[in-house]
Amino acid sequence: MKIQCIDREVRQILESGIYIVPRFQRPFSWDRNNIEEFWNDATSDVKKDYFIGAFVTYNISSSVYGVVDGQQRLTTITIALCAIRDKYQELGHIAAARGVHRLIETRDLDNHALFVLGTETSYPYLQAKIQSFAKDEEEMEVREEEVALADAYNTLCWYIDSGIAEVSESDPAKSKRATKKWLDQVRDKFLSLKVISITLDNQEDAYTIFETLNTRGKDLTAADLAKNHFLRLLPTKSKSIDLPKDNWQEMQRTLESAARSIQFKTFLHHYWLSKHPFVTEKQLFRSIRNEVTTSNVKDVLSELKIDSKLYRGITEPDFLDLWGKHTLDVKDSLLCITNILNIQIANPLLLAILRLYNAKRLKDGQVRELFGLVERYHYLFTTISALPSSGGVSQMYAAHARDLSNANDSNALGVSIQDFKKKIKERIPSKDVFVSKFKQLTYANARQREVLRYTLWRIAKAKNPALDLERTSGTIEHLAPQASSAPHIHQIGNLLLVPGKFNGEILGAKVFSEKRKLLKAGGYPLEPEIIASANWGEDEIVNRTAALADFAYNQVWSIK
Template structure:
């Protein structure tokens, strides 16, 4: 590996060629704190020869380089220069504006303009909305990287504008004030351009892949997903300039995750994908495991699996995004949605991913998926949501172990054995009845964080008590049997609450008496529990009794693991 090292300033870097963000690099991701720290470090009383770290590139040709380390810094400096250029132009200083612009957009030997820093993943936003001197008015779709670039440009433009305003506020003579503003802009421009780096140039892209694994960019460490992407793309080189299927697949994976309504970190997805198929490893050691397992013989299969799994993984939190559900298994979809949406469980995701993968491949039947999802839902409702018992690392490994067993089941008989083993394990972890009942009775509508759980609880119990009645959880609202105006702590306890269709709440039931509400619900065909139907009055004693009855029914029937 041939390496050339030389000290350079940023101006020399920008004047010596063009720089391409290569396929293995992550998108621009600096946030406000990184931008703010970099601006203060590089523009506030900067001493001569201020050093900002290594800048590692590899040769593409005599005047073009791929960026290995320094992407975030070089992009930020380019954005800052764009902000300074635009302020020059705004104040009427066309010559220095064009001078700075030549460090952003240069011309090749055929006198064609080209950007000094070329970023493919943020095209065309970065080029048209930030780098160009004349901004385009076209509406461009904003992804996460474009949003980070937009915010960086806005913040750096704000710093530049504030600096100019501060200078202008110090003078009364317009001409002198304008000249002072230009002088300040000149100083900021020169400070940025005089920043020092150790420029390290590698011979080729293969060397760049190897170096990338050992480097961190300023402010943000490389994640396991950054390193995994680098490793996979190194094993799958592009087939010419216009065909890079590996990079296309990786872009699709990230797009599938980014389009989720819930935030899904790529590293989290990779870790859960790994746990669903391969031996257990921590997130910290994930890249090491990937590097040992993924090689030239299996890398194509791996990236194809990741692409499919990214769709399925999104479907854990958004079951409606998957084409797996029919009228006959809608309850399975509901169960998955309850796990992710109401119970907010992610620890079981490796197992859920394996089940969706096997179901998608038609290796699992509706009933088997229903049973597995039901076990996860029941266990976490009993153990975590209500009993508030901690999920240990042992639970993480439990899900990983059973995920791999189900993933590797070769026959229907083996699959049945795997499901029974998982069921036995879950059954052994169910909390004591007394613990559950005590905690269940503490559910209160005054606790806003418990309201979704209460709505889910009453819906699940109602479905269990009246299985013939089709009830949509999303169409239910909570009604107080004893009016809230009655006061008292018991009014908001679960024993006084009823999940009813939204159309009954408000004007229909309102602040009516218990007897009136009961009669109205009966007249509307709403099925009532025997205890409510048979109660002559509704006081704190009845509320307490119903709380106990619901708790016992929940543990013994609605969420029982048989």
């Protein structure tokens, strides 16, 4: 490996060639704090010959380089020069504006215009909206990277505007000359920033250096490093077509465009746990690097692409084309796990289940049983009993996900499901712990209302399977009116989930006897103790709360 190291200023870097951000690099991701810190360091009067670190590139062709390390800094410097150029232009200093612009856009030997910094992931936004001398006014698709670029540009423009305003106020009579001088100073400070320029011979060396520089760093995630590893093993054969990179970006878009944006690193970790021995997120890349080779990289990437959609379907079941009329309850069970109970620790197992279901290796009843086990366990253990999910639970889910994934036939799948059920049963909380926590559920706590809605719905459907009651559209009603401020009024023993036709206007603040009469007339199946009660006060509410807790533990969420 041949390496050249030279001390350089940023101006020399920008004047010496074209810099391409290669396919294995992550998108621009600096936030406002990063930009502000960089501005303060770069423009400080105290820091002379300010060193901003190493700038690592590799040779692509004559005077064309790929960026290995320093992408975020080089992009920020380019955006800063664009902001300075635009201010020169706004103030009428056209010659100075064009002078800066030649460090942003240059020309090759055939006089073709080329941007000094070339990127793919942010194309065409960076080029059209920031780098171009004349801005493109056409609306463009804006994703996470484009938002970061726009925010960086606006932040730098704000600093420049603030500096210009301060200079103008100090000497209005000499404002134009003073502002030009101040802009010149800011420009020169950015261009005189010091770097160690390290140039490598080829792209293969670049992949190796990129990984070495960042494996122990905190800036790049395992997903960034994995992307580098995959693309190194899948070199592109065409400058115009890069299917591996396109597939990676498609996976990112699938996950990021979810209703609740999903981080790629989280998906990648859970995918890996669903098929391989347990590793922490910190250990993930090393495991990937050891397992993914030239012989299997295409298959792994292909499965990742499919699984990214399935993973999104864990929190968005409607995103998946897997459900029929006879499996709507299965879909809703998954929705309850992830959106009502807010459980993520089981995701490796849920992904393995969906993968096998999608491949038609699991039957409807098996998926129903597996989702039901996860749902019931976490309702008992996490949502109500509020017991902590330790690392042992994470490893349990990963182990059973791996067992399911590695099952060779239907018999092995059946054994794996029974093993999982046995492990779950061993972890359920005691009835005393559950009941004591269940009794603390209260409508007065707004955060518990969705759990209360879910709880009342499951109980009502368990007692009356034919009841036409939708969880999302049902209304929580108080049997004894809410007007009282007594704590027992908001206990679950005083609550019913009723169909939408019994809206607040019908039942309203009516007394218990009138509500009971209207519910019976409307065909709502009231419990015998409600029908038999002459009055509905604290004793009745406390007794019903205890009865519901018992029914919940022994029947609705029981794991037998």
